[in-house]
Amino acid sequence: MEHDTGFHHALLRLSGNQTLLELTQKLLDKSHRIRLLTLNARPIPEASTQEHTATYQALAKGDFPTAIEIHSSHRKRSSSELIELLNKITGLIETKDREASQPYGKRYLTT
Template sequence: MNTLDTDAYMQPEAAGEGASRTEAAYQELRQRILSLDLAPGALTLETELAAMLGMSRTPLREAVIRLAQEGLVIPVPRRGIQVAPITERDVREINQVLACLEIEAVMIVAARPVRDEEIAALDSAIAAMDAALESDDIDGWGKADFRFHSLIFELCPNRHLNQTARLYLDKAHRARLLTLPYRRRPVYSNSNHAAVVEAIRRGDPETARDIHAAHKRRWSSELDQIIELYPSMFEPGSSLD
């Protein structure tokens, strides 16, 4: 059986076509990890991943280097790679960090002049959330909700806040998808986001901050309940037995 040779991960990928294949492998693997198509904690042989992507192992190895640097995979010597698990502690801490950043970002966005097209983008994300909720499309709701939160950071002019948020947004999305099946119907999230956008539209940073802070407190409480009731969601996705 062919297994992953971790020493090979140190060999650089050639430029040109090889680099393009590496980028394609990286993007495909990253998307599969972030969408939970490759489950948290799952162990997979390198040969299985190469077959899945329809690629040779060389671009795959380069892609894994990047994903490991981002904390999304863990190379397992002589066995394969492990998708980084999501632990209870991860979910709590990521939620705490992004809550602090996003409450501040909402206030900063509302304190500056906001263009019509920026408000329209936020409204569009909320409309997609509403439509998904009406059709019981929880996955679609999750994607639209992620878009809303991403937009808040994109519209915030504080570069350092944005750089910090980008370190956690993808990890937060994985955690959000993990907990999504266990959530109550998120009607409150939709109405909260709409109220935040209205405060941004009026240029009322204090109200925007207060509304969003209340939403984050409510979600933190619900998250605690989900973690207590469904600890099995943190179990690894599979093994290499």
């Protein structure tokens, strides 16, 4: 899990944009806490490892459009996976599919 956070932090450092790094650090911290919460409820993140490797390889070749495409797809897939796990664990994450059934229109997070 430390490697996952480190990978994303390294990508941000490569941008050379200190403001971006500082702003996204809070999101990385939150993401790390969520992964800790779901650690025992999910399989080994093999897909993430493959996506990180593919992103790195594209960057090493200077193929930035491919790196961006792979990483964007990775973020969408992994975010959806974590939201699904959190919903199973806590029942606090609401998705658009479940909004209509929520009493009094109460929603915690809409995806």
